[in-house]
Structures are given as structure tokens and as C-alpha cells.
Amino acid sequence: MQDQAPVKTAINAEEIKSASTLLKAGQLVAFPTETVYGLGCDAANVEALARLYRVKGRPGTHPVIVHLASVEQLKDWAQTVPAEALALAKKFWPGPMTLILKKSDKVLPEVSGGQDTVGLRIPSHPVALALLKEFKSGIAAPSANRHGRISPTTAAHVKSELGDLVAKVLDGGNCTVGIESTIVDLSSDKPRILRPGMITLEAIEAALNEAKQKEKKSSSKKRQATESKSSTASENTVIPRAPGSMSSHYAPTTGLKLFAHHNLPRAIATSESLSMKISVMAFSAPIVSSCVITWKQLSEDPNECARQLYAYMRELDTSGADYIVVEEPPELPEWMGILDRLRRAANG
Ligand code: TXA
Ligand code: MG
Numbered sequence: 001m002q003d004q005a006p007v008k009t010a011i012n013a014e015e016i017k018s019a020s021t022l023l024k025a026g027q028l029v030a031f032p033t034e035t036v037y038g039l040g041c042d043a044a045n046v047e048a049l050a051r052l053y054r055v056k057g058r059p060g061t062h063p064v065i066v067h068l069a070s071v072e073q074l075k076d077w078a079q080t081v082p083a084e085a086l087a088l089a090k091k092f093w094p095g096p097m098t099l100i101l102k103k104s105d106k107v108l109p110e111v112s113g114g115q116d117t118v119g120l121r122i123p124s125h126p127v128a129l130a131l132l133k134e135f136k137s138g139i140a141a142p143s144a145n146r147h148g149r150i151s152p153t154t155a156a157h158v159k160s161e162l163g164d165l166v167a168k169v170l171d172g173g174n175c176t177v178g179i180e181s182t183i184v185d186l187s188s189d190k191p192r193i194l195r196p197g198m199i200t201l202e203a204i205e206a207a208l209n210e211a212k213q214k215e216k217k218s219s220s221k222k223r224q225a226t227e228s229k230s231s232t233a234s235e236n237t238v239i240p241r242a243p244g245s246m247s248s249h250y251a252p253t254t255g256l257k258l259f260a261h262h263n264l265p266r267a268i269a270t271s272e273s274l275s276m277k278i279s280v281m282a283f284s285a286p287i288v289s290s291c292v293i294t295w296k297q298l299s300e301d302p303n304e305c306a307r308q309l310y311a312y313m314r315e316l317d318t319s320g321a322d323y324i325v326v327e328e329p330p331e332l333p334e335w336m337g338i339l340d341r342l343r344r345a346a347n348g
Pocket of ligand 1: 033035036037038039062063064065098100112115117118119121123141142143144179180181183194
């Protein structure tokens with residue numbers, strides 16, 4: 001089992017004040033969110049954004065998510081707030097979802113990566129919310145790792161990754177979701193998932209359809225329901241299954257290979273015959289072999305597995321293995337976020 005530090009929900013008001021003051025002064029502050037730790041800066045400060053990109057080693061054309069404390073702030077950052085955005089915000093915020101909307105004039109090109117959209121999110125971690133409330137404006141925050149590397153899910157991960165390059169690291173314990181937010185693009189005519197996460201496509205479709213039905217009911221009441229009704233099924237929101245592609249790899253430095261359950265014994269036998277050393281992350285019980293250095297057992301509960309994922313990847317990355325062998329999770333809705341990160345890691 002992973003050492004699970006309890007989520008630190010006690011808010012140290014002095015720490016939050018001092019973090020907010022540092023952000024106002026253009027400094028970088030890493031903070032916990034329920035998904036992963038973020039590397040935060042004032043989203044309206046060009047120099048701070050430049051510092052953030054430098055520390056992360058991220059290309060300037062890569063947009064960053066702006067974190068907010070309340071739905072009321074949306075209008076400051078988005079040009080328009082469509083009904084779908086309000087429906088998803090109501091259902092899933094504060095929480096592990098990012099909405100891509102047409103950006104307002106206020107959004108700097110350094111935040112939007114030069115595009116006409118902006119990513120917005122209200123996180124649910126109490127420390128993140130306290131910081132955002134104290135700061136009273138948008139905090140730009142990518143995951144607090146070096147570009148393309150594994151996202152941090154503890155304050156210790158952030159410190160080992162970024163060391164003294166940040167002015168402050170707020171410690172909020174282990175992240176309770178464990179992988180990055182689900183990103184939903186609402187900037188064009190049809191909603192699209194750009195990055196799957198622990199909020200499933202099915203849950204998003206259901207929330208959008210529910211909001212649509214409510215809206216229809218109230219407008220048809222107004223029209224006294226005289227016109228013939230069109231089929232509701234054909235008007236249901238159906239989001240394309242394939243997520244949009246994003247370049248980040250979420251990858252360990254050690255090579256990572258994915259295997260289906262039935263191929264796992266063969267993969268291990270092959271490593272043994274080639275005298276390769278491997279570390280394994282699998283749902284299956286350990287297979288005894290001289291080639292296995294470490295075997296991390298993954299939970300069959302997707303929520304628990306998401307919490308284990310990055311910490312295990314980090315651990316196996318320093319285990320001295322020639323490569324990491326991972327047993328692929330099932331191709332089911334609640335596993336899509338995890339599967340996506342593993343496939344990207346295998347590509348990294
Ligand atoms: O859970 C999360 O989303 C975490 C926490 C800290 O909030 N943040 C996070 O940020 O994962 P980052 O920068 O590591 O990943 C955000 C992804 C990037 O791949 C970026 O390209 C995409 O979101 N993104 C941000 N703004 C966008 C926009 N306007 N259009 C399309 N994609 C966008
Ligand atoms: Mg990231």
C-alpha cells in the first residue's frame with residue numbers, strides 16, 4: 001500500500017495570507033488541489049507567467065489553466081458563459097473538471113497560449129479554495145512538475161521536483177483524486193473532451209442532457225406546449241469518444257510498457273530470458289521471477305487506483321529497473337482517465 005498521508009484540511013490562515021502575498025508580488029507558489037499539486041502564479045502578471053514557464057521548462061505556446069474561487073468570477077475570464085458551462089459548473093464544481101471557454105480580453109496571451117480560449121477550474125481542495133479566496137483573482141497553475149514529467153500528488157514530490165525554484169509549497173497532504181482534471185471544451189458548437197479524468201464522459205453527458213431537459217421543460221411551459229415536440233433522444237448531447245490529443249506525456253524517465261492481463265506472464269518470462277530487470281505495476285498478484293525488482297499492486301477500484309498511480313510511477317522510476325511493466329486496466333468509462341495517462345506514459 002501507498003503511504004497515505006491524511007488530507008490536511010486544517011487551514012493555516014497565516015500560511016494562506018503569506019502565499020497570497022507572494023503571488024501578488026509575482027512569485028511562484030505550489031499548492032495542493034484534489035487532482036494534483038499546481039504550480040501557481042498571478043494569471044494577470046506577465047513577468048510571473050514568464051517565471052512559471054521558465055521553472056516548468058514549458059514551451060510558451062502551451063496554455064495554462066486559470067483557477068478561480070467562484071462561478072461569479074467566470075465572467076471576468078470568459079467572453080461568454082454558455083448554459084452548458086453553468087450546468088457543468090453547478091454539477092461538478094468545485095471539483096476535478098476544467099472548462100475551456102472563449103476567453104475575455106483580460107486573458108493574457110501567455111495564459112491562453114495565443115489561442116482565443118481559456119481553461120478555467122474551481123478546485124475543491126480546501127487549501128486551494130482558501131488561497132483562491134484570499135487572492136481574489138485567477139491563479140494560473142499547471143501541474144507542479146517539470147514539463148512532460150509525472151504530476152506531483154504530495155508536497156514532497158513538488159519539493160523534489162522543483163526544490164528552491166518556488167517561493168513556497170503549501171502542504172495539503174496526498175491528493176484525493178490523483179490524476180489531472182477532466183478537460184471539457186465548450187468553446188465551439190459541440191462539447192468535446194480534451195483530456196479524460198475521473199469525471200467520466202457519461203457523467204458529463206448526463207449532466208448536459210439533464211440541464212437541456214430542464215431548460216426545455218421551462219421554455220415549453222412558457223409556450224403552453226402547443227407545438228409538436230421533437231424527439232428528445234436525437235437532441236441528446238453525445239460527446240465524441242476519442243479525446244483531443246495533447247502533447248504532455250506524464251512520463252517516468254524509465255521506459256514504460258503496457259500489457260493486457262493475459263500477456264503479463266509472457267512479458268515477465270521474456271524479460272527474464274533477456275536478463276532485463278523490471279518493475280511492475282499490476283492488478284494481478286505478484287508473479288515470482290528473478291527479473292522483478294519491485295511489484296506494486298494496483299487497486300481494482302478506479303478511484304483508489306488513480307490515487308496510487310503517480311506515486312507508484314515515481315517509485316518505480318527510481319527502482320533501478322530497465323523498464324516498467326504495467327498491466328492495462330479495463331477499457332471501461334471509469335478507467336478512461338487512468339488508461340489515458342498510462343498510454344501517454346508508454347509513449348513518453
Ligand atoms: O487537474 C488539473 O487540471 C491540474 C491542477 C493543478 O489544476 N492542472 C493541470 O495543468 O493539469 P497542466 O497545465 O499540467 O495541464 C493542463 C492542460 C494542458 O495540456 C493544456 O494544454 C490544456 O490543459 N489547456 C489549458 N488551457 C487550454 C485551452 N485554452 N485550450 C486547450 N487546452 C488547454
Ligand atoms: Mg501537467
